Structures are given as C-alpha cells and as structure tokens.
Amino acid sequence: MIRSRKAIPGIAAPAATDLAVLLPLDTQRARGPEPMMVSRWLADLPPWTPLALLALIVAWPLTAYAQQYTYGRAFDALYRWIPFIVLHGFLFNVLISFFAMVIGTALGALLGLGQISHSKMIARTSWFITQLFRNSPWLVLLFIVMLAFPFELDIGKTIIPVPDWTKAVFGLSLPIMANIAEIVRGAINSVPTAQWEASEALAFTRRQTLWRIILPQVIKRMIPPWMNWYAILTMATPLCSILGVQEIVNLSRQAIEAENNHPELLVPFYSFILLIFFAYCYPIARWTIRLERRFMVRL
Amino acid sequence: MAETTAKSTWDPSQPMIMLRGVHKSFGALEVLKGISFNVMKGEVVCIIGPSGSGKSTLIRCINALTPIDSGSIKVEGQEVHDPKVDKLALRRKVGMVFQQYNLFPHKTALENVMMAPVLVLKQPKAEVEARARKLIAKVRLEGKEDSYPGELSGGQQQRVAIARSLCMNPDIMLFDEVTAALDPETVKEVLFTIRELAEEGMTCVLVTHEMGFAREVANEIYFTDRGVIVEHGPPATFFTEASDPRTREFLSQIL
Numbered sequence: 343m344i345r346s347r348k349a350i351p352g353i354a355a356p357a358a359t360d361l362a363v364l365l366p367l368d369t370q371r372a373r374g375p376e377p378m379m380v381s382r383w384l385a386d387l388p389p390w391t392p393l394a395l396l397a398l399i400v401a402w403p404l405t406a407y408a409q410q411y412t413y414g415r416a417f418d419a420l421y422r423w424i425p426f427i428v429l430h431g432f433l434f435n436v437l438i439s440f441f442a443m444v445i446g447t448a449l450g451a452l453l454g455l456g457q458i459s460h461s462k463m464i465a466r467t468s469w470f471i472t473q474l475f476r477n478s479p480w481l482v483l484l485f486i487v488m489l490a491f492p493f494e495l496d497i498g499k500t501i502i503p504v505p506d507w508t509k510a511v512f513g514l515s516l517p518i519m520a521n522i523a524e525i526v527r528g529a530i531n532s533v534p535t536a537q538w539e540a541s542e543a544l545a546f547t548r549r550q551t552l553w554r555i556i557l558p559q560v561i562k563r564m565i566p567p568w569m570n571w572y573a574i575l576t577m578a579t580p581l582c583s584i585l586g587v588q589e590i591v592n593l594s595r596q597a598i599e600a601e602n603n604h605p606e607l608l609v610p611f612y613s614f615i616l617l618i619f620f621a622y623c624y625p626i627a628r629w630t631i632r633l634e635r636r637f638m639v640r641l
Numbered sequence: 642m643a644e645t646t647a648k649s650t651w652d653p654s655q656p657m658i659m660l661r662g663v664h665k666s667f668g669a670l671e672v673l674k675g676i677s678f679n680v681m682k683g684e685v686v687c688i689i690g691p692s693g694s695g696k697s698t699l700i701r702c703i704n705a706l707t708p709i710d711s712g713s714i715k716v717e718g719q720e721v722h723d724p725k726v727d728k729l730a731l732r733r734k735v736g737m738v739f740q741q742y743n744l745f746p747h748k749t750a751l752e753n754v755m756m757a758p759v760l761v762l763k764q765p766k767a768e769v770e771a772r773a774r775k776l777i778a779k780v781r782l783e784g785k786e787d788s789y790p791g792e793l794s795g796g797q798q799q800r801v802a803i804a805r806s807l808c809m810n811p812d813i814m815l816f817d818e819v820t821a822a823l824d825p826e827t828v829k830e831v832l833f834t835i836r837e838l839a840e841e842g843m844t845c846v847l848v849t850h851e852m853g854f855a856r857e858v859a860n861e862i863y864f865t866d867r868g869v870i871v872e873h874g875p876p877a878t879f880f881t882e883a884s885d886p887r888t889r890e891f892l893s894q895i896l
Contacts, residue, residue, distance in 0.1 A: 540743035543704060544757035544809065545732035554760060558747050 378634065380577075381570040384627035391624075392617050399613045416606040420614060423597040427611075431590030432618055434507070435579040438589065441511045442579075443572050446518025453519060454526025460548070468523070475520035480513075481581055487513035488585045507589075510582040518575055525567045529560035566634035573623045573630070580615075590615055651718025657682045657813060657844050658703060663712035665698055672698045674868035675712070680813075683842045687855035690865035691891055696848040697740075699865070700815050703846065704735040717812065733761065736806030740818040742798040744790040750777060750801045751786040754808045762809065769808070776804040780834050796827025800834055807838075814838065816847040852895050856880060864888045 456468030475483065491509050495502040533556050541551040583591035594615060598607045656679035665673040672695040680686050688696050701707040702714055705721050705728045714721040721731060744753050754773040758764045777786055780800035790798050799819055806814060816835060820828040832854050839845055839858045849855055855862055856876040863873040864883070872888045873879070883889050 536739065536741055536743045537745065539706060540739060540745070541757075542706060543732060543735075543737040543739075544805070545729045545761045546757065547729065550760055554756065555745055559745075 377567055378570045378630070380574050381566070381627040381630040384573065384624060385631040387624065389624070392620055395613065395617060395620070399609060413606055413610070416604065416610050419597075419601045419607060420610045423594075423601075423611075424614070427590060427593055427597065427614070428618065430588070431593040432622075434587075435576065435589045436622070438507060438511055438514065438579050438582060438587070439572065439576040442514040442518055442575055445511065446515035446571075446575075447522050447568070449515065449519040450522025451526055453523035454530070455552070457523065457527045458530055472520045472523045472527075475516045476524065478517065480517050480578055481584070483516050484510065484513035484581055484585060487516070506585060507582070507587045510585060510587050514575060514578065514582070518571055521571050522568065525564050525571075529564045530556055532563070533559055562637045566630045566637065569626060569630040569633070573626050576623055576626075577619055590618070653682045655718065656680060656715075657684075657717060658846065659713075659715040660703075661713045661715075663699070663702060663714060664710045665695075665702065665707065666710055672868055673702070673709070676865070676868075676870055677712075678863060678870065678873070680844060680846060682812075682844055684860045685839045685845045685858050686847070687859040687862045688846065688848045688865060689850070689852070689855060689862060689891075690871075694865045695868045696865055697817050700737075700817050700846060700848050703813075703815055704732050704737055706737075729761070733809055734811055735813045735815060736809055736811035737815040738799070738802050738806055738817065738819045740821050742790070742795070742802045742822075744798055744802055744805070746790050749787050749789055750782065750793065750804075753790070753801055754805045757805065758808050773804070773808055776807050777801070779807075779837075780804045781830070794827060795823045796830045799823065799827075799831045803831070803834055803838075813844045813846070816845065816849070818848050818850065820849065820851055850895070852880075852892075864891065866891070 453468050453472055456464050457472065459465045459468070487509050488506070491504065491512075493504055493506075495504060530552075537555055537559070538551060541555045546555065579589060580591040582589055583595075586592070594611045598604075598611055601607055658680040660679075661677050663673050663676040664671070676695075676699060678686070688699065690696050698707055702709050703716065703721065705726075709722050716731060716735060719731065720726060744750075745756070748756065751770070751773055754776060755766070755769050758769040758772070759766055774786065777783065780803055782797060782800055782804075785793060785797060785801075790801070793801065803814075803819075819835070820831050823831060828851065832851065835845070835847070836854075836858050845858075847855070847859075859876050861873060862876055862879045864871050864879075864885075864887075866887050872883055872885045874882070880892065883892060
C-alpha cells in the first residue's frame with residue numbers, strides 16, 4: 343500500500359502540537375461500504391447505454407466467424423421470438439420479482455421490528471434469521487426451497503399442486519426479507535433516542551411510540567434502499583431458470599433450440615435479455631437515486 | 642387497582658414528591674449517592690449545580706425514565722421504582738420538558754400538543770383540540786399551530802414542548818435544563834411561560850443554570866455536586882448565606 347516517507351506527527355511520531363489538528367479528510371475513503379451500490383451504478387449510466395450495447399451487438403458479426411447461418415438470419419429469428427420472450431418470459435420475471443418483493447417486505451418488516459424487540463429471545467432469533475439469510479448465496483437458498491418443499495400439498499382429499507415458480511418466489515423472498523429487515527432496523531435505530539424518551543415521558547406505550555412517532559419519521563428514508571433491493575431482486579430472477587421455471591432465460595434457450603441451436607443466435611438473444619433488464623431497472627434506479635436525494639434533505 | 646389504593650393513602654398535606662436515599666450508578670460511576678428531598682404540592686423546586694453532578698439523572702428518575710439502584714421515590718404516595726408500578730399511569734401525572742425540546746418533527750405544533758391526550762388518554766379529539774389551541778395561545782404561539790417544529794425557533798419549539806406536556810393535565814412538571822440550548826433572547830420567552838405556570842400553582846421541579854430565574858420563582862433551591870445535595874434553602878437565604886465552600890465556589894463562578 344501507500345507508504346509515507348515522512349512519519350506522520352500524532353500518528354507515527356510524537357505530535358508536533360497539543361492543539362487539535364484537523365486532518366485532511368479523504369471523503370472517498372471515509373464513505374465506507376455503500377448499501378445502494380447497484381442503483382447508484384445503474385443510475386449513473388448514461389441513458390444511451392442500451393444503444394451502445396445494441397451497436398456492439400450489431401457490430402459483432404464483423405468479427406465473428408463467417409458461416410452460412412448469418413447474423414441477419416439470427417436477428418430475424420430474434421424478432422420473431424421477441425413477443426413470446428417478452429410476454430411469456432420477461433413478464434413472468436417481473437411477476438416473480440413482484441411477489442417475492444411483497445413477501446420479502448412483509449416478512450422483512452416483521453423481522454426488522456423483531457430485532458428491536460425488548461424480548462431478548464425475539465431479538466436474538468430475529469437477528470440470527472436475518473444474518474443467516476442475508477449472508478447465504480441466493481442460488482443455494484433457491485435450491486433448498488425448491489428441493490425441500492413438496493411439489494404438491496395433500497390436504498385431506500384435495501391435492502393442491504405447488505408450481506415451481508411459487509417456490510422460486512419464496513426462495514427469492516428469503517434474502518430480500520433479510521435485507522429489508524436490516525433496512526427497517528437501521529432506519530429505526532437512526533432516530534435519536536430522545537424521540538423515544540419524549541414519547542415515553544408522555545406515557546406512550548412502546549408500540550404507540552413505534553407506530554406513531556418513530557416509523558412515520560423514517561418510512562420515507564426506507565424507500566430508496568428498498569427500491570434498490572427491488573432492482574437487485576429483478577436482476578436475480580434469471581436464477582430461477584436453473585431450477586426449470588419458465589422465465590425469460592429458459593424460454594430464450596428453448597427458442598434458440600427451436601432455431602436449430604445456431605451459435606450465432608446466442609449473442610442476439612442473450613443481449614436482448616440484457617437490454618430488456620436494463621430497460622426495466624434503469625428507470626427504477628434513476629427514480630431511486632432521485633428519491634434518495636429528496637428524502638436526504640430533511641436530515 | 643394499585644392506582645386507587647395509592648391515591649387513597651396520599652393526601653395533599655403530604656409531599657407530592659418524596660425522595661429517600663436515592664442511589665444510581667452507571668457502571669462504575671456513581672451518579673447519585675443518596676439523595677433525599679421533598680416537594681410539596683404547588684412548590685417550585687430548583688436544582689442547581691455544576692455539570693455532571695447528577696441533576697439530570699435525578700430529575701429523570703422521578704418519572705421512571707431512568708431506573709434507580711436503591712432508595713425510594715414516591716410520587717403522590719406511590720412508589721415509582723416498584724417494578725409493579727404502572728409507569729404509564731405515573732407519567733400521565735408527571736409532565737417532562739427536555740433540553741433539546743424533542744418535538745416530533747413529522748407533526749405540526751398543534752398535532753404535537755394533541756397527540757398524547759388523544760392516543761394515550763383516549764380523550765375526544767374535539768375536546769383535546771380546543772384545549773391544545775388554548776395552551777398554544779397560553780405559551781403565546783397563536784398562529785403557529787400548523788407550523789412544523791423545523792419551522793420554529795428554539796424558543797418557540799420549547800414552548801410547544803411545554804404546551805405538549807401541559808395538555809396531559811399533569812400534577813407535576815419536570816424541566817430538565819430547558820433553556821440551556823437557547824440564546825439569551827429566547828430564554829426569556831421560555832422562562833416567562835414557566836413562571837406563569839409556577840404562579841398558577843403548578844408543582845415544578847427545574848434543573849437550571851438560570852440563577853436569576855431560580856431566585857425569582859423557586860420556593861426551595863437545592864445545590865448538588867458529585868451526586869449529593871450539598872446545600873439547600875429558600876432563595877432569600879440560599880444565595881447570601883451559603884455556607885459550604887463548594888456552593889460558594891459554584892455561585893461565585895455563576896453569579
């Protein structure tokens with residue numbers, strides 16, 4: 343790393359003065375881990391990114407292998423499949439992300455509140471569950487849910503089939519739950535304890551304080567990181583393809599197979615998937631960052 | 642049930658607040674080393690002393706915001722630090738105002754004042770609103786009902802905080818260095834409000850650095866240092882006849 347030639351007074355050498363010294367502050371370093379990295383990166387991309395990507399894809403054939411099956415035909419195939427891929431594939435990804443977000447948010451809110459509970463047992467358990475799911479690989483969680491859960495439910499005489507995608511929804515909602523729990527816990531802890539004291543002194547119960555005083559103050563601040571996790575979740579939905587859910591990646595693969603598996607198809611099809619995810623997540627990221635700036639002003 | 646029995650054993654001729662040998666430590670640091678005093682109904686008591694002498698801790702013990710280690714605190718005859726005591730019932734009787742105002746920033750001045758009576762006492766909204774408006778007028782903030790705390794000056798916020806406490810119709814008001822964060826001009830506004838309250842016969846316990854004010858309104862002044870009450874007396878004699886060297890040193894620095 344960087345080694346300074348001169349000893350730094352007060353750190354590596356005796357201080358030159360006993361007065362308080364304001365050290366130069368490296369704000370880039372001082373920032374610490376960035377919880378909204380994904381949205382910030384995404385939102386910082388220029389809006390013409392998809393065009394550049396598209397240009398790259400179109401330019402690809404120039405360097406590619408000259409075979410009989412040309413890129414023109416590959417793109418023709420893509421155009422034919424686009425409605426199917428989007429309507430049956432991508433919309434399903436959106437649906438999965440939507441349900442996983444709803445479940446993850448509901449469970450995460452409970453878990454976050456559980457972590458600040460005065461009951462040691464509830465607080466410890468919530469903390470443990472949060473850490474467990476926050477720090478586990480998503481794909482592993484998905485596999486566990488997929489394989490551990492039955493494919494149908496036997497309730498008396500009626501048999502309810504459990505489709506794979508509902509299990510995928512649940513599997514994806516677990517890491518979301520844990521991360522939302524951290525957002526909720528962090529937001530609540532960001533309120534000065536004086537607010538708790540003031541409402542305590544006015545004979546509010548803990549529950550009243552939480553719902554009437556604390557949460558209304560931080561609910562807005564929780565929205566940007568929450569949206570950040572939605573973008574991450576949406577981009578993680580193709581993980582379900584490995585488990586056989588008929589979402590965009592799986593359908594594209596099937597489309598490629600239907601077009602006789604020409605290797606020229608790979609770049610157009612997968613680039614198209616990339617583009618459509620970008621088109622969906624980019625506005626969300628821009629919006630997230632805008633909201634973050636707006637809600638920050640109040641502090 | 643506990644409340645009714647406590648009420649029946651207390652009558653206004655007895656001290657409203659009674660502290661006996663109160664001890665409190667934060668870790669190894671002993672902040673209160675056996676504090677005892679009485680506050681009668683309608684009395685105004687000022688607690689003065691150097692920073693870190695345990696004044697704020699003391700006042701926070703009275704409405705059970707801070708638990709004590711040993712000793713006894715009775716409010717209207719009811720032991721505050723009995724684990725079975727209904728803390729919420731106690732806090733309905735004891736209002737508290739803080740140094741940093743601690744208004745709820747997401748509510749307007751009027752809503753701040755109305756919240757506790759509506760949500761805690763379950764009083765009808767219209768009735769509470771009428772009372773809240775009267776109280777806001779009383780602290781001379783007419784026209785600021787719909788302002789958010791962020792739009793008010795420190796002195797105005799502190800007066801809203803006083804109105805907020807008063808709207809619960811408390812028997813006792815605790816003031817924890819309520820003017821310490823204000824500039825000298827706005828200090829006057831707040832002290833004026835407190836003096837009015839005192840003159841109306843509200844039982845008040847104030848932690849304060851405003852010696853002039855203490856001299857004017859207090860019935861009894863307590864000087865605390867390092868967790869003990871060094872000296873106390875009515876203002877007429879306290880400032881002139883203080884005998885303990887610590888008190889004299891403190892007064893000479895302040896006055």
